[in-house]
Amino acid sequence: MINLETPKKFVPLVNQARQVAAEIFRPISRKYDRAEHAYPKELDMLGALLDGMNAAGGNGGGAGAAGVRRDAKADTGDANRNGTNLSTVLGVMELCWGDVGLLLTMPRQGLGNSAIASVANEEQLARFHGRWAAMAITEPGCGSDSAAIRTTATRDGDHYVLNGEKIFVTSGERAELVVVWATLDRTAGRAAIKSFVVEKGTPGFELMRLEHKLGIRASDTAQFALVNCRVPKENLLGDPKIDVEKGFGGVMQTFDNTRPLVAGMAVGVARACLDETRKQLERAGVKIDYARPAMVQHAAVAEFLRMEADYEAARLLTLEAAWMADNRKPNSLQASMAKAKAGRTCVDIALKCVELCGSVGYTENELLEKWARDAKILDIFEGTQQIQLLIVARRLLGKTSSELR
Secondary structure (H helix, E strand, O other): OOOOOOOHHHHHHHHHHHHHHHHHHHHHHHHHHHOOOOOOHHHHHHHHHHHHHHHHHOOOOOOOOOOOOOOOOOOOOOOOOOOHHHHHHHHHHHHHHHOHHHHHOOOOOOHHHHHHHHHOOHHHHHHOOOOOEEEEOOEOOEOOOHHHOOOEEEEEOOEEEEEEEEEEEEOOOOOOEEEEEEEOOHHHHHHHEEEEEEEOOOOOEEEEEEOOOOOOOOOOEEEEEEEEEEEEHHHEEOOOOOOOOOOOHHHHHHHHHHHHHHHHHHHHHHHHHHHHHHHHHHHOOOOOOOOOOHHHOOHHHHHHHHHHHHHHHHHHHHHHHHHHHHOOOOOHHHHHHHHHHHHHHHHHHHHHHHHHHOHHHHOOOOOHHHHHHHHHHHOOOOOOHHHHHHHHHHHHHOOOOOOOO
């Protein structure tokens, strides 16, 4: 059974992640929000520190957005296993309390690393170890419906030839590798969707532009064109066979691991907003009394207590999804529930905190207005709110994607 307290072995990791958030991320947060597309050089020093966090976790778990892998050899039975999924989510929560955009641009911590960790074989894990990988899924005509991918991969001897276009690639310019989702056969539907590791500098893989964004400005977001881009067949992640029975469960397993991470990001930003709002309420002489009913307290306190309850629900759902992955329990439903709840809760909390803090929340004197801008992407990427609710409905009702669209 899941224990709702932070495991003792992860306490050093959590403390170190909070220290990084407070002493490195927060001081430069506004600087790189304004200097969009400028690389935060201060993050280069975090490599050794991140290794220390991993060691403190005891399972090789990261404190950033690094990939997490299900241990196929572990058979926990009735035991409670706290592994890399939980440790990574706990670290992400703390770091995003500092700045979510800076977390997303930490070296070697890209979402593509999650894809590699989820489905790569042992040889690929060794070959791509320590390299920064972005993930390219979205296309101009394909947003939330990953099965509608039009980028093609055609086998040609010892290579696959990729053709297509990818947009909204997080860390696309800075990463060394990009995990590109493409279809082996457009007529085969979901089953033909595979992921390929493309190295930067590969002929035919061209960076088209960088996006200017509402939030997470410290993180670069790129658009790529693939024109007859030749990728070694050894760079295909997972099984190259098109298995209609299995569908594209192999590549979708990535989401079962990354959606709790994105939910953890949202939880961290929400906590930052609540902490700042509590401080501003206290400065205004508004006291929060947990021993009294909300209805007999200041209206701002009643709103604050409601938001804290939503925050706690999102946090617990996120921890549950990560814990289930560590214990080899199917967590697709819980991962989508956590992502849906945390993403929406983060946006609601951020906007309400700006409102409660008035001019302090709306100006650049504090970080609340920045967090409100950052929050929205956490409700969108890795599957929008609407897609997550659709997945949850399918799981609960036992419907397929063709039966419930």
